[in-house]
Amino acid sequence: xxxxxxxxxxxxxxxxxxxxxxxxxxxxxxxxxxxxxxxxxxxxxxxxxxxxxxxxxxxxxxxxxxxxxxxxxxxxxxxxxxxxxxxxxxxxxxxxxxxxxxxxxxxxxxxxxxxxxxxxxxxxxxxxxxxxxxxxxxxxxxxxxxxxxxxxxxxxxxxxxxxxxxxxxxxxxxxxxxxxxxxxxxxxxxxxxxxxxxxxxxxxxxxxxxxxxxxxxxxxxxxxxxxxxxxxxxxxxxxxxxxxxxxxxxxxxxxxxxxxxxxxxxxxxxxxxxxxxxxxxxxxxxxxxxxxxxxxxxxxxxxxxxxxxxxxxxxxxxxxxxxxxxxxxxxxxxxxxxxxxxxxxxxxxxxxxxxxxxxx
Numbered sequence: 001x002x003x004x005x006x007x008x009x010x011x012x013x014x015x016x017x018x019x020x021x022x023x024x025x026x027x028x029x030x031x032x033x034x035x036x037x038x039x040x041x042x043x044x045x046x047x048x049x050x051x052x053x054x055x056x057x058x059x060x061x062x063x064x065x066x067x068x069x070x071x072x073x074x075x076x077x078x079x080x081x082x083x084x085x086x087x088x089x090x091x092x093x094x095x096x097x098x099x100x101x102x103x104x105x106x107x108x109x110x111x112x113x114x115x116x117x118x119x120x121x122x123x124x125x126x127x128x129x130x131x132x133x134x135x136x137x138x139x140x141x142x143x144x145x146x147x148x149x150x151x152x153x154x155x156x157x158x159x160x161x162x163x164x165x166x167x168x169x170x171x172x173x174x175x176x177x178x179x180x181x182x183x184x185x186x187x188x189x190x191x192x193x194x195x196x197x198x199x200x201x202x203x204x205x206x207x208x209x210x211x212x213x214x215x216x217x218x219x220x221x222x223x224x225x226x227x228x229x230x231x232x233x234x235x236x237x238x239x240x241x242x243x244x245x246x247x248x249x250x251x252x253x254x255x256x257x258x259x260x261x262x263x264x265x266x267x268x269x270x271x272x273x274x275x276x277x278x279x280x281x282x283x284x285x286x287x288x289x290x291x292x293x294x295x296x297x298x299x300x301x302x303x304x305x306x307x308x309x310x311x312x313x314x315x316x317x318x319x320x321x322x323x324x325x326x327x328x329x330x331x332x333x334x335x336x337x338x339x340x341x342x343x344x345x346x347x348x349x350x351x352x353x354x355x356x357x358x359x360x
Contacts, residue, residue, distance in 0.1 A: 008305045011298075015312040022316045023084070026323040027076045031331065034072065038064050042072045082216035082224075082280060083322045083336075084315040087287055089228045089277040091314025093270045094288025095295075095307055096235050099242040100263055100270075101173055104296070105351055108274040108288040111180045111267065112157035115187035117278040120153020121146050122191045122205050126198040141222055146208070147279040154275030157183050162267070170260050171267070211284035211337025213322050220280040231273035232311060235266060239303035242266070246301065284337045286344020287318055293351065 028039045045060045046069070093108035101110065109115075124130055124146045132145040164179040165171055195205055235242075241262045244252040249259045274288075291314040292306070299305045321343070322336040 019312050019316055022319050023080055026080045026319050029323050030076055032071055034068050039072055042069050046073055078218050079213050079216040080319055081221055083213050083319040085224055085228050086277045086281045087318025088311040088315040089273045090287040091291040091310040092232045092235055092307055093274045095292040095310045096266050096270045098292055099245055104293045111161045111271055112183040113154040113271050113274045114283045115184040116157025117150040117154035118209055119187040119191045120149035121208050122194045124149035125201045125204050126194045141219055151275050151279035154278055157187055158271035171263055208282045210335035211282035212335040213281055214333055224276050224280050227276040228273055231269045235269055236307045242303040284340055286340045287314055290344045290347050291317055
């Protein structure tokens with residue numbers, strides 16, 4: 001095996017093992033003391049029971065109560081898995097954004113998705129639809145009105161940015177950045193106005209904007225999973241094209257990359273999966289900024305290894321941050337967006353300082 005491929009395989013195996021450990025540990029942490037070994041057995045037993053062949057041949061001795069199983073499978077595990085999904089999605093979207101904009105300080109919200117999502121969720125709350133649920137045709141899952149509103153708002157913001165920035169069939173990076181700033185400012189202003197007139201709804205809006213996973217459920221997971229998996233897989237499939245884009249648009253075009261189509265397609269996917277993540281968790285910042293940059297320092301700039309390693313590192317980072325948010329001030333919880341900001345903001349300052357030194 002090639003040395004580079006062997007190194008990549010080792011990195012991914014180590015990250016995967018660490019990810020499994022994080023899942024079990026994070027699921028074990030909580031007010032009710034349930035040991036890590038018992039948590040692992042509960043999860044394995046539940047998985048085995050759902051597979052007919054395995055359930056007939058594998059029998060695990062029950063050493064836990066039904067109450068402990070309910071805490072793990074209904075309350076904690078869905079929240080942990082949702083954290084994994086959101087963290088992984090924001091990380092892969094951030095990796096794509098940094099490649100498209102050729103800037104390590106780009107993040108998934110650079111096209112205004114977060115501001116649009118905040119507007120959508122705030123509008124739903126202020127106008128009294130937050131408690132409603134929507135079932136779409138052919139999809140046997142319920143969309144919470146806030147989820148649907150924030151998802152549509154995020155996509156609307158991205159759609160406006162694309163249309164404002166498009167010039168002669170091209171999407172100039174500078175124009176995209178300026179359009180993203182303008183659209184974000186507009187939606188932020190409208191959101192602020194809705195918060196001003198919202199009155200009693202203000203606290204609910206603030207909690208959503210801070211970003212949190214405490215309402216995570218299996219329904220949220222099934223809603224987000226298809227978009228997260230499909231979007232991430234397609235972005236990974238274009239890893240070589242993202243590598244060529246780092247050389248510059250002209251060089252990439254000479255190497256056979258359809259620059260404008262690739263950029264538009266990747267940014268559309270980036271916006272879609274980011275909107276999906278924000279719709280179930282609120283605005284959780286800095287994951288898509290910090291994780292891709294750290295993994296780039298560890299594994300290098302090749303997106304064939306950078307994307308999968310960022311996916312697993314992002315999943316671990318957000319899950320650990322959410323676990324910390326649950327125990328830092330018991331019995332209350334701190335929104336996980338605050339924890340990621342406390343970690344990410346100093347790192348962002350570090351990036352700015354490092355870039356300033358490289359210029360001088």
